[in-house]
Amino acid sequence: MDEVKLINCMRCGMCLPHCPTYRETFLETASPRGRVALIRKVTEGELDQSERLLDYLSLCLDCQACASACPCGVNAGELVAEFSCDRKGGEGLNFMEDLILRKLVPHPDRLETSLAPLRLYQRTGLQRLVRHLGLLKMFPKPLERMEGLLPTLPARPLRQEIQEITPSVGTERGTIGFFLGCVMSLIFSEASRATIQLLTSLGYKVITPKNQVCCGAPNMLGGDLAGLQTAARTNIEIFAGFDLDFIVTDCGGCGAELKKYGHHSEGAAEAFSAKVRDISEVLALHADELALLLQPLPLKVTYHDPCHIAHCQGIRQEPRQLLKLIPELSYHELEAADACCGSAGTYNIAKPEMADRILQRKLDTIAASGAEVLVTSNPGCLLQLKKGLAEQLPEVRILHLTELLLQSLRPPSSLNPS
C-alpha cells in the first residue's frame, strides 16, 4: 500500500455528497474519507483488520465518484480495491470465485459453453415455468437475484458469429481493433453489432480478433493481480499483430481496464493503452459526418453516466453530444446522472440491500426526467437498470448508446455514395 496515497487525503469531506453509500447511510465508515482513514489506520497498526472493518470496506461500490470529486486526487475506490487485493493476494478465492475468475473468464470458449445451459433454460420455456411456479424461492438468495437480472440471451455469443474483418462502407479511412467485452458478446451482442456497423459506416475497417480474452477486470475483484497481468499480456500481444488507428470498446468497464494496462507495465502496454477509446470518443471525432447519416427519431431520451465511463475515464460530453446529433430527439438531462446505479460488477449480488436502495434513487430520477428511452453504455448498468425498469417503469425502454444511434442511421442504400 502506497503510504503517500493515503496521506494525501486531507479529510475535507468534498467526497461525501458524491458517495452513494454515504448518501444512504450518513455513516463515516461508509464514506470515501472514512474508508481511506480505516485503511490508513490498519497500515499504521492502529486498527486490526477486524471482520467489522472489512465489512465496512466491502460496502464500497468502487464507483470512483469520490475520485472525480476529490481536490487532492485521492481515489478511495481504487485504494479499497487495492487493499482488498493485497489482503486476498489471489489466495483467498472461494470455490465459486476460483471457478469463475480463474477457470472460466480467461477462456472465452469455456465461458461461452458455460452459458449454454442458461440459454437452453430460457429457450425451452423452462424459465417461464420456473418463474411461474415460484421455484426460485427454493434457490439460494444470490442465485435468485442472478436469475432476476438475466435478460434473454442472444442465440449465440457475438464472438462466435462476427467475422474477424468487417470492411468499411465506402472509402476506408482507417482501421479499428474492436475489443469485444465478455458480457457485451454474451448478452448485449446487438449493441456490439451496432458499434461495428456505426464504425464501418464512418469508413473504418473493423478487426475483431477471435482469440482476444477477457480484459481482466473481474480478476481484480478476487484480488487476482496475476490473472489480470496474464490477460493484459495476451490482449496486448494479439492487438499488436494488427496495424490499428484505435482500439475501441463499447463496454465502459473494459475501456477503463484497458486504459490502465499501461499503469502496470511500460512499453507495449503503454502503446496499447494509448490507443484505447470508448466508442463514444471515436464517434464524437466524426460528429459532423455522423450527423449527416442520421435520420429523425422523435423520442424523449435521457442518459445515465456509467461510473466506468464518467468517473474512471472522464468521458461525459461525448455521449450527450452524440445523442443530440439525432434529429428531432429531445434530450432530457438526468438529475445526478453520474451517480452509480448500484450494479458495480457483482455488487448487486453481494450487497443486494444497498444495491436496491441505490437503484431506487436512480429509478426515481429516471421517472422524474420524463424520458421514454434511457441510454447508457456499460453492460453492468444495462443489466441492473433493465431489471429496475421492468419492475417499476415498464414504459421506459433502455438501450446502449450505439443501439439508439443505429436506429437513427439511414439505411446504406439511401446514402449518397460520395
Place this chain on the structure above:
Amino acid sequence: MDSSLLKELQQIVGEQYALSDRASLAVYGYDSTPELESRPGVVLLPACRDEVIRIMGLCAAAGVSVTPRGSGTNLSGGSISHDQGVVIQTSRMNKIIEIDEENLTATVEPGVITSTLHRQVEARGLFYPPDPGSLHISTMGGNVAENSGGLRGLKYGVTADYVMGLETILANGDLLRTGGKVVKDVAGYNLNPLLVSSEGTLGIFTGITVKLIPKPQAKITMLAHFPAMSDAALAVSAIIAAKVIPATLEFLDKVTIKCVEDYAHVGLPLDVDAVLLIEVDGHPVVIAEEAAAVADICQKHRCSFFQTAKNNEEALKLATARRTALSALARLRPTTILEDATVPRSCIAAMLQVIQDAAKKYDVTIGTFGHAGDGNLHPTCLTDERNQDEIKRAHQAFEVIFDAAIAMGGTITGEHGVGLAKKKYLPRLVGESGVRVMRGIKKAFDPQGILNPGKVV
C-alpha cells in the same frame, strides 16, 4: 464508556444508530482540521428532537461530554469530541420543515445540507445567500454553529444575517426557543446572535428558521489579471468606493495562479501577480451599468486582461481558476493547512505582503486565495505532516499572520471558527475582559461544562 449508559443511549436512538465499535470510533475522531484527532466513546445519530432531549438529559446526569457534529467538515477542530465523549451526528434530522413564501422564511432541521436548501428555495424564486465552500455537504446546523460565510459574503452577509429563529437543546436537556418569523423583536436579550457561532458549546440546534430574499434576476461574471498585486488591491477598494457591491469579489495570488495553471491549464499567464473574479447580480439594467464600471476601474488600475462572460457557460469557464484553487494547491503536498485570517478590506495589500514575508522567513510555501471583497483571505500552507520541523515553521508563520491581522483591526478567523485550533490566539484578539465575558456566558448556559468542552474559551 460506561456500559449501562451506553445501553440506555442505544435504547434512545436504536442500536443501529449508536456506533461503538473500534473502527467506527476511529473515523469519528477527526473532522477536516489537520493534525487534530480524538477517540470518542460513542457516536449517536438521533432521528428527532425528542431523542436529542433524552440524550442530553442522560449525559447531563452522568456528567459525560457531548459534541454535536454535522458532516464533520469543520476547519478548526470544533467537531472533534473529547476522548470517550458522546458525539451527536445530526445528519438524520434532515427535513426541510417549511418554506413560508408569505413570511419569506425557511424552517429546517439541523442535518439539512446547505445546497439542498439552496435548490429548494431557488425553485420557488427565492434565495438563501450563505454559500460556504463546503455547501454541498455542510449541514445547516453546522453553518449556524460556526456562523459560516462564503463567496457571497461581501454583498449578502453571513449566516448570522439570516438566522431568525432557533430551537436549541441546552446542556441539561431543556428546550430553548429564540426569535421566530418576526422581523422586529426586542423582547429581552437578543440570544440568536449569541447562539449563532457558539460552536456547539452552548446548545444543540434542533430547529432553524432562516430569512429568505428574492432571487437575483441576473448576474454578470468578469475576470481580470493584474501584473501588480498593489493594483489589484487598489482596484478592489476602488470598486467598492464607486458604490458597486459585487456578489463575489475573489482573489488569487501568484503562488496559487502558478499551481492552478500547472494543474488545470486554464490559460493563466504566469507573469501576473493577481487574478480577480468579479460577479455582480441583480436587475439586468443595473448590473449592466455596474459591470461597465468594474471594467473601467480594472482598466484604470492597469489590468493586463479583462473579460466579461457572454453566457453561463463562459461564466463557469471564467470561474474555473477560482474553483480549482484549493484542488490545485492541495495536490502539491500531502498536508494542507487552510486558514482564514480576515482584515478590513483596505488592508488587503498589506496583509498579502505580511503573508509573503512570513512564508519567506519561515521557508514554507503559502498560496493565498479568497474573498478579497470582504477582507477574508485563505492563506494556505502546503506542507507534509511527516515533516515535524516544517509543520513547526508553518505554525510560526501563521502566528505572525494572526498577530498582524489583529494589529490591523482584523480577526484570527473570519469563517472557520475558533474551535481547538485557534483557541490560543483568541485572548490576543478579545483581551482578558473578552475571555471573562465569554466564560461567563458559557457557564450560564452550561454550568457543568459538558457541551463540546475545550472549544473556544
